Amino acid sequence: MAEPRRPRTRPRFIPPILWMIALGGPIVLTTLMLSPAIDAAAGKASRRLLPVTVGASPSVPVPGGSPTEPPPVSPTLPPAPPRAWAPEPSPTIASTPTPYPFFQEPLPPADGSPRALRVPILMYHYISNPPSGADRFRLDLSVRPSMFEAHLQYLRQAGYETVSLSDLILHLTQGRPLPPQPIVLTFDDGYRDAYEEAFPGLRRYGFQGTFFVLTGRADAGDPRYLSWEQIRQMSEAEMDIQLHGREHIPLSGRDEAFLFYHIIGGKQSIEAHTGRPVRFFAYPSSDYDKNLIRFLEGYQFWGAVTTAYGADERLENRFTWPRIRIRGTDDVEKLAWKLSLLKDPSAP
Numbered sequence: 001m002a003e004p005r006r007p008r009t010r011p012r013f014i015p016p017i018l019w020m021i022a023l024g025g026p027i028v029l030t031t032l033m034l035s036p037a038i039d040a041a042a043g044k045a046s047r048r049l050l051p052v053t054v055g056a057s058p059s060v061p062v063p064g065g066s067p068t069e070p071p072p073v074s075p076t077l078p079p080a081p082p083r084a085w086a087p088e089p090s091p092t093i094a095s096t097p098t099p100y101p102f103f104q105e106p107l108p109p110a111d112g113s114p115r116a117l118r119v120p121i122l123m124y125h126y127i128s129n130p131p132s133g134a135d136r137f138r139l140d141l142s143v144r145p146s147m148f149e150a151h152l153q154y155l156r157q158a159g160y161e162t163v164s165l166s167d168l169i170l171h172l173t174q175g176r177p178l179p180p181q182p183i184v185l186t187f188d189d190g191y192r193d194a195y196e197e198a199f200p201g202l203r204r205y206g207f208q209g210t211f212f213v214l215t216g217r218a219d220a221g222d223p224r225y226l227s228w229e230q231i232r233q234m235s236e237a238e239m240d241i242q243l244h245g246r247e248h249i250p251l252s253g254r255d256e257a258f259l260f261y262h263i264i265g266g267k268q269s270i271e272a273h274t275g276r277p278v279r280f281f282a283y284p285s286s287d288y289d290k291n292l293i294r295f296l297e298g299y300q301f302w303g304a305v306t307t308a309y310g311a312d313e314r315l316e317n318r319f320t321w322p323r324i325r326i327r328g329t330d331d332v333e334k335l336a337w338k339l340s341l342l343k344d345p346s347a348p
């Protein structure tokens, strides 16, 4: 794939009206429409928006504001009423005709108490019956819907309550309470069955799922993967939509521009469509290096998950949190056994 041009190069200042005329205005309008969606979800004063130029994220469809949201801010309208927070003033905003913001929310400040968790983070992929002729990889990645239902039933009976990865970070940094038996249910790749099977199943049991999606597949309208409309509905129903990448490609050994396109571009897309922050990343194929971790940390991601086995959540390893892989052959007994291993202090 051709690498995108470096996204953070500042264009020479051109008055916005000339952009709207010269470029037909869609990019400017897109950005203006995006503002209320971002604003609506930004409830905390600690959030900071970093403006960048649109070159980083080509052809990302952006929904308009809903009727309940404030109207888009336009240079020709009077200033918006005061709100609880405001982006930090930056000269870049004034000189960039098409600011394209994304959430930049620092890790909550730690209160100084060292904490460690052993919360199981389960990793699912397909929740569907594998097609006939499926290879062993597809079989291994596919949990049948009836089995998934049995898993959910077991988890509820065993007293587990779902939490998000942000909940774990807030506990580790500030001691925010967690339920007695917390568990995180993650779903990688954003297959269409995440909407058709996982989502309704989770809702039946009052559980939250964390979905690591591929934004390039949604942009392309690939019917095998979640659409933006499905992602938006899931987010509105309190499912946690996080990033797996723009495409499912290894990201170690890449330069800054490449990472910006694939990670920040994907983050912007999800945030534009859901109005909620993307703070966590699941490395495609669990492929990562120090440079990638430094990149994520630099853009204020709170953490990332791998496919390494275990349950060991601390702030120090928050960019390499392990998970428990759920395989197509895992029945309820196997699930219970995997969870019981974590209660053994000698387990990894």
Ligand SMILES: [Zn+2]
Residues within 6 Å of the ligand: 188, 189, 244, 248, 284, 285
């Ligand atoms: Zn994956």
